[in-house]
Amino acid sequence: MQKTSFWKAGHTPTLLASFFYFDLSFMVWVILGPLAVQISTDIGLTPAQKGLMVATPLLAGALLRIVMGVLVDHLKPKKAGLIGQLVVIAGLTWAWLGQLASYQSLLFLGVLLGVAGAAFAVALPLASRWYPPEHQGTALGIAGAGNSGTAFAALFAPALAIAFGWQNVFGLCLIPLGIALLVYMVFAKDAPSAPPPKSLVEYLHVLRDKDAWWFMFFYSVTFGGFSGLASSLTIYFNSQYGLSPVTAGYFTAACVFAGSLVRPLGGRIADRIGGIKTLSVMYVLAATFLFIASFGLQSATAAVIVFVLAMLALGTGNGAVFQLVPQRFRKEIGVMTGLVGMAGGIGGFYLASSLGYSKQLTGNYQLGLVLFASLAVAALLGLSVVKGRWRTTWGSAAMTSAKI
Secondary structure (H helix, E strand, O other), rough: OHHHHHHHHHHHHHHHHHEEEEEHHHHHHHHHHHHHHHHHHHHHOOHHHHHHHHHHHHHHHHHHHHHHHHHHHHHHHHHHHHHHHHHHHHHHHHHHHHHHHHHHHHHHHHHHHHHHHHOOHHHHHHHHHHOHHHHHHHHHHHHHHHHHHHHHHHHHHHHHHHHHHHHHHHHHHHHHHHHHHHHHHHHHOOOOOOOOOOOOOOHHHHHOOOOHHHHHHHHHHHHHHHHHHHHHHHHHHHHHHOHHHHHHHHHHHHHHHHHOHHHHHHHHHHHOHHHHHHHHHHHHHHHHHHHHHHHOOOOOHHHHHHHHHHHHHHHHHHHHHHHHHHHHHHHHHHHHHHHHHHHHHHHHHHOOOOOOHHHHHHOOOHHHHHHHHHHHHHHHHHHHHHHHHHHHHHOOOOOOOOOO
């Protein structure tokens, strides 16, 4: 019954176009991670430089999500998404035809690729505004499953780099990205009930609300863990177990597919049992598996299993967070998507860069993984602090029909 009512509740072509746009944007966003082994071989990068190179698009994407959130509210999501996609296409064209012979040029490319990561602040409001509160988790879970694009990067980029050269991979990315843009322009439509745009000063007002900071922290752990691992695992499997770039990419893709495909499930579960309960369980599981991974398992197969389980927890948590955000900040969903998405990107930047520095300073990745697992524990404790207040105020049955 609920499945039928969901598909009748909103605008399915927009939902699916948002997913496709988001999916291909995320593929491009993390493309430096799967290519990092070949790039570092040609240019000669240290472990810390490799970590910072793959982390730069995450940080740039995080900060640009605020800009994109403002554009979404002032220009509407569809037009903002078009502008962002054209910038990404221009950046990929430069990377394909230009000379990426230095570490600095790679960092600059990382900043340009950050615009693709800002697609998060377009796709989610574009889909969200079409759906009522009781279907927010499912709708945003489906749109947010565009995270799976990170798996496509890991799956295909290393093999394409061997066949055509790693710089030509940027040119090949233009083909699916152009198709996604065409589908987006034809099928996506802005919801008629979009809130009126706010002044720039009003965007800062939401930061006075402590709940905004809580959501930013919670998502910095779930999405930060997902994006940080998606960008770093190819390097990890190559360095830790001596796997070839292609095999390491396949292993990474398995982990990333797990985390991305369960995001809609996380939203659906949160719709049924409540986002707080779902998120609490996921933090426990994510912390547990990241701690296990930190000990440096002896076989690559065992490591894949543990990282898949960690990504399942983190991906489900991503869906749960965005079941809660629209209930609390429905009128500010554009700016909150930008702020929360920014925090997620910063979490990913921290994890990816800390793994590189951990390897360079200590010879292994244990410290970086332990510290991030500790953040998951801290998030669990924070959630236990706020859940009582949430369930008796904006999340009460008198305020919303959704389960909190």
